Amino acid sequence: AQKITQTQPGMFVQEKEAVTLDCTYDTSDPSYGLFWYKQPSSGEMIFLIYQGSYDQQNATEGRYSLNFQKARKSANLVISASQLGDSAMYFCAMIGQGAQKLVFGQGTRLTINP
Amino acid sequence: DTAVSQTPKYLVTQMGNDKSIKCEQNLGHDTMYWYKQDSKKFLKIMFSYNNKELIINETVPNRFSPKSPDKAHLNLHINSLELGDSAVYFCASSQVWGSGKNEQFFGPGTRLTVL
Numbered sequence: 001a002q003k004i005t006q007t008q009p010g011m012f013v014q015e016k017e018a019v020t021l022d023c024t025y026d027t028s029d030p031s032y033g034l035f036w037y038k039q040p041s042s043g044e045m046i047f048l049i050y051q052g053s054y055d056q057q058n059a060t061e062g063r064y065s066l067n068f069q070k071a072r073k074s075a076n077l078v079i080s081a082s083q084l085g086d087s088a089m090y091f092c093a094m095i096g097q098g099a100q101k102l103v104f105g106q107g108t109r110l111t112i113n114p
Numbered sequence: 115d116t117a118v119s120q121t122p123k124y125l126v127t128q129m130g131n132d133k134s135i136k137c138e139q140n141l142g143h144d145t146m147y148w149y150k151q152d153s154k155k156f157l158k159i160m161f162s163y164n165n166k167e168l169i170i171n172e173t174v175p176n177r178f179s180p181k182s183p184d185k186a187h188l189n190l191h192i193n194s195l196e197l198g199d200s201a202v203y204f205c206a207s208s209q210v211w212g213s214g215k216n217e218q219f220f221g222p223g224t225r226l227t228v229l
Contacts, residue, residue, distance in 0.1 A: 033216060039155075045204060045220035089155060095216055101147075101170050102218055104157040 002027045002096045004105035012111045013082050021077040021108050023092030031097040034075040039089040087112045117141050118221035120205050126227045127195055135190045135224045137205030146188035151202040163188055200228045
């Protein structure tokens with residue numbers, strides 16, 4: 001079974017600072033995928049970034065990067081130069097080779113202060 | 115051009131009623147899902163269909179019955195609604211059923227409130 005743990009219920013960051021959102025995972029699957037989704041106050045789920053377990057390089061998408069440390073089973077999201085619009089809930093999720101369903105963490109509520 | 119759409123966006127109903135939520139995707143995806151987000155924001159999969167075939171059926175009360183008339187549609191019918199069914203229900207779709215990047219595109223969600 002897969003499990004995702006996000007240990008930061010809430011984070012407060014000053015605008016323009018970089019922020020790291022923590023995510024650790026547990027799985028016995030040799031192949032899996034890791035995702036980050038953003039959920040603003042309007043409620044929709046927005047895909048941010050994906051990392052495959054066999055990808056050699058850390059994924060990057062604009063201001064988002066994923067700090068993937070396979071041995072430590074962590075997949076932290078790094079947002080550079082944070083903006084007020086980054087205030088939202090952020091969910092880490094994984095999909096395993098066998099289960100083929102997204103398993104979500106508890107989420108981290110990020111607040112960017114001006 | 116809405117990729118994954120759900121209707122209605124809000125649903126307020128009395129305990130014991132039966133209600134349906136509709137989902138449509140215009141992405142040409144093979145796989146569709148229903149997720150439930152509870153009051154603590156925790157998201158959990160309920161069902162998954164691949165090419166109209168039920169693939170995943172998590173431990174969900176049988177009052178919940180999904181129906182997929184075609185690949186582009188996955189509806190959720192709920193019988194005898196209970197207070198605990200109050201949540202946001204998300205429909206999602208993905209391109210393929212299998213390994214690899216399988217990004218799921220989510221609909222806007224349906225907020226169900228049972229009084």
